[in-house]
Amino acid sequence: MTIYRPALTFSAIFFFAITLGLTTARAADDATQSAFKTNCVTCHGPDGSGSRIGKSLKVADFHSDDVKKKTDAQLIQSVTEGKNNMPPFKNTLTADQIKSLIGYVRELGKAKAAVK
Numbered sequence: 001m002t003i004y005r006p007a008l009t010f011s012a013i014f015f016f017a018i019t020l021g022l023t024t025a026r027a028a029d030d031a032t033q034s035a036f037k038t039n040c041v042t043c044h045g046p047d048g049s050g051s052r053i054g055k056s057l058k059v060a061d062f063h064s065d066d067v068k069k070k071t072d073a074q075l076i077q078s079v080t081e082g083k084n085n086m087p088p089f090k091n092t093l094t095a096d097q098i099k100s101l102i103g104y105v106r107e108l109g110k111a112k113a114a115v116k
Contacts, residue, residue, distance in 0.1 A: 032100040039089060040101070048108035057085040062109040075102045 037046075043054035048062030060067050067075075079098050082088035089098065 032097070032104045035093060035097050035101060036104055039092065043086070047111065048105060059086070062105050063111075067105075068109055072099075072102050072106075075105065 041051070043051055043057060043059045044062065045051040045054060050059050050061050076098055077083075078086065079093075079101060080088060080090045080095075093101070
């Protein structure tokens with residue numbers, strides 16, 4: 001019986017790489033969700049439709065066509081520099097964190113808004 005060690009080694013490395021990739025992606029998702037909860041939920045609400053406070057400040061609803069039609073660069077600019085009642089986050093969040101948050105905002109915008 002012949003054992004193909006290169007194939008076995010490749011399989012082990014491939015499995016490890018996939019597992020590491022999934023773990024890293026999950027950690028990134030957890031970090032992004034944590035950043036959203038820490039910095040955004042107070043005004044934008046957990047689903048992006050706006051909290052009671054946020055609605056009084058006229059924050060953007062992530063489910064709105066207005067937000068959906070904005071480019072990622074426009075949203076990144078708004079978060080980085082602030083806009084209207086939203087403060088700038090350039091000194092609070094890294095560029096990578098802001099970029100991840102925009103991805104999360106896009107996902108929230110796809111989900112059905114909670115009925116309130």
